[in-house]
Amino acid sequence: MLTLIFDGIAYGMLLFVLAVGLAVTLGLMNFINLAHGAFAMAGGYLTVLLMNRLGVPFLWCLPIAFVGVGALGALLECTLYRPMYAKPHLDQVLFSIGLVFMATAAVDYCVGSQQQIVQLPAWLLGRFDIAEVGIGKYRLFIIVVCAALTVTLQWVLARTRFGSRLRASVDDARVASGLGLDVNRLFLLTFAVGSGLAGLGGALGAEVLGLDPSFPLKFMVYFLIVVAVGGTTTLTGPLLAALLLGIADVAGKYYVPKLGAFIVYSLMIVILVWRPQGLLVRTGAQAGGR
Amino acid sequence: MTLVADCLRADAHWRRWEIALAVALPASWWLLPGQALLASEIAILALFAVSLDLILGYAGIVSLGHAAFFGVGAYAAALFAKHVQPDPLLGLAVAVAATAGLGAVCSLLILRGSDLTRLMVTLGVASILYELANKLDDLTGGADGLQGVTMGPLLGRFEFDLTGRTAYAYSLAVLMFATALARRLVHSPFGVSLQALRDNRLRAASIGLSVNARLVAVYAVAAAMAGAAGALLAQTTGFASLDVLAFHRSADVLLVLVIGGTGYLYGGIFGAIAFKLLQDLISSWTPQYWTFWLGLFLVALVLIGRDRLIRPWTWRMARR
Numbered sequence: 001m002l003t004l005i006f007d008g009i010a011y012g013m014l015l016f017v018l019a020v021g022l023a024v025t026l027g028l029m030n031f032i033n034l035a036h037g038a039f040a041m042a043g044g045y046l047t048v049l050l051m052n053r054l055g056v057p058f059l060w061c062l063p064i065a066f067v068g069v070g071a072l073g074a075l076l077e078c079t080l081y082r083p084m085y086a087k088p089h090l091d092q093v094l095f096s097i098g099l100v101f102m103a104t105a106a107v108d109y110c111v112g113s114q115q116q117i118v119q120l121p122a123w124l125l126g127r128f129d130i131a132e133v134g135i136g137k138y139r140l141f142i143i144v145v146c147a148a149l150t151v152t153l154q155w156v157l158a159r160t161r162f163g164s165r166l167r168a169s170v171d172d173a174r175v176a177s178g179l180g181l182d183v184n185r186l187f188l189l190t191f192a193v194g195s196g197l198a199g200l201g202g203a204l205g206a207e208v209l210g211l212d213p214s215f216p217l218k219f220m221v222y223f224l225i226v227v228a229v230g231g232t233t234t235l236t237g238p239l240l241a242a243l244l245l246g247i248a249d250v251a252g253k254y255y256v257p258k259l260g261a262f263i264v265y266s267l268m269i270v271i272l273v274w275r276p277q278g279l280l281v282r283t284g285a286q287a288g289g290r
Numbered sequence: 291m292t293l294v295a296d297c298l299r300a301d302a303h304w305r306r307w308e309i310a311l312a313v314a315l316p317a318s319w320w321l322l323p324g325q326a327l328l329a330s331e332i333a334i335l336a337l338f339a340v341s342l343d344l345i346l347g348y349a350g351i352v353s354l355g356h357a358a359f360f361g362v363g364a365y366a367a368a369l370f371a372k373h374v375q376p377d378p379l380l381g382l383a384v385a386v387a388a389t390a391g392l393g394a395v396c397s398l399l400i401l402r403g404s405d406l407t408r409l410m411v412t413l414g415v416a417s418i419l420y421e422l423a424n425k426l427d428d429l430t431g432g433a434d435g436l437q438g439v440t441m442g443p444l445l446g447r448f449e450f451d452l453t454g455r456t457a458y459a460y461s462l463a464v465l466m467f468a469t470a471l472a473r474r475l476v477h478s479p480f481g482v483s484l485q486a487l488r489d490n491r492l493r494a495a496s497i498g499l500s501v502n503a504r505l506v507a508v509y510a511v512a513a514a515m516a517g518a519a520g521a522l523l524a525q526t527t528g529f530a531s532l533d534v535l536a537f538h539r540s541a542d543v544l545l546v547l548v549i550g551g552t553g554y555l556y557g558g559i560f561g562a563i564a565f566k567l568l569q570d571l572i573s574s575w576t577p578q579y580w581t582f583w584l585g586l587f588l589v590a591l592v593l594i595g596r597d598r599l600i601r602p603w604t605w606r607m608a609r610r
Contacts, residue, residue, distance in 0.1 A: 032406060083593065089405040090352055091592045094548055097541060098588025105582030221413060228410040262421040265414040269399060272411050276403030
């Protein structure tokens with residue numbers, strides 16, 4: 001039972017790191033980016049290819065995935081995404097689904113459609129027991145890395161000048177730019193970091209979630225659930241939602257394997273009907289897309 | 291007052307191209323006898339897209355889970371034919387009734403919240419139904435699909451055959467009937483009030499429109515039409531599988547509608563024709579990677595703008 005919760009937490013933390021960039025994108029620019037999973041996939045494939053073809057050690061791959069995918073995100077933001085912000089949500093959805101289709105087919109063409117396998121270093125394999133609770137070493141590693149990232153993000157957001165600018169822009173981009181903040185540059189940076197985090201999450205999760213060209217479509221729903229349920233105005237909201245989702249998914253698949261995904265979706269609908277703007281919402285912040 | 295009434299009435303007039311379309315569609319049955327299978331698919335997709343246009347183009351509800359109703363309609367028609375009665379028209383009526391009820395219930399979930407919430411809830415409903423259909427394999431056949439559906443002859447006389455000509459006539463008739471009905475609906479005061487609440491929900495509510503009741507009604511109607519499209523597919527192919535509820539179907543129909551244009555009712559028909567022909571063309575050219583070109587097309591469509599892409603002659607107008 002506790003092992004399940006532990007696995008669920010690891011899964012949830014991973015989902016959080018994967019989805020947090022999406023939450024910021026949505027909160028800051030009110031942009032529905034369904035292609036977020038494609039960045040995660042890019043990180044995963046970058047890791048797999050670096051490890052298998054060039055023999056780069058796993059730990060080095062993680063920062064490379066972060067930086068590489070972040071740069072890719074920045075490039076795409078400048079060229080393709082920026083004209084999309086002012087468009088209606090429907091256009092954004094179509095545009096990003098189009099990107100997903102392209103990414104999926106391109107990866108299929110370049111690497112092949114088979115499942116990719118990540119060779120973890122030996123010290124991350126296996127599991128040990130603490131007080132009857134079986135703990136996988138790699139899962140523990142995921143939790144530690146993701147927790148460190150979460151704390152760092154929270155610190156950046158709450159304590160630094162960049163963070164307060166970002167929060168101001170999320171609350172009201174127009175007023176923020178009126179006060180002289182360069183919202184576009186701020187967003188470029190955030191988008192790059194967000195996609196970099198997705199890339200890192202993809203690299204970390206390649207072993208746990210599986211990696212093949214259908215990755216962005218398969219997990220798009222999960223990222224969106226995290227963001228929609230958690231709300232976009234805080235970090236705690238998506239974190240809570242991701243943990244809830246992770247535990248519900250792992251426990252659901254274990255106890256009632258026939259109804260696994262069913263539970264997740266029902267839970268999401270109940271929460272969204274109960275609180276349409278997400279679990280934790282600061283009142284007055286963001287008019288939303290009503 | 292009369293000015294407004296005149297305006298609305300002028301808007302509801304049958305235009306020349308509408309009449310031409312109403313002639314061309316039935317004529318295609320005689321003109322394209324060899325393409326009946328593809329044409330029948332197009333007609334079904336068109337009906338599905340027109341139903342989405344009712345909620346997206348007229349009521350402004352963004353949905354990523356419209357396949358829920360398509361799939362339920364397909365399964366309802368197939369199950370009805372298998373276990374109760376093989377008559378197609380009766381089965382169609384049952385499927386329409388079932389999906390209208392489902393639509394009315396589901397509409398309660400999408401009354402609140404932002405676009406993202408609606409996207410997620412509609413997507414969630416479709417996914418739940420997909421999972422249900424997968425798990426209830428005694429009833430639906432699960433991943434293998436529902437087999438052994440034999441349809442009775444249409445109107446007791448016309449058998450569904452391998453050339454698909456009966457199927458095409460049937461699909462086409464239902465499509466034209468439903469489109470005419472939808473046309474009547476969107477030009478009625480009800481339809482005009484829908485557009486009002488799409489453009490500004492707060493203002494619509496403050497001039498005394500009951501927003502929620504209208505949304506429930508239009509959602510149920512659109513669901514019923516999508517259900518009819520699903521029923522047509524199940525009846526003409528004699529088969530229903532999990533594919534009818536899959537996510538890509540919801541995405542495809544959205545693409546169809548965007549290619550054809552939203553908010554003028556015929557976008558679904560034109561879009562379905564363009565989409566199917568395009569799909570046929572590209573997938574015969576690169577069968578495995580055709581989604582790449584579809585994606586590229588979408589990105590270009592949105593970046594350049596649909597109006598400019600489809601009407602290149604307006605480029606010069608804008609420059610002037």
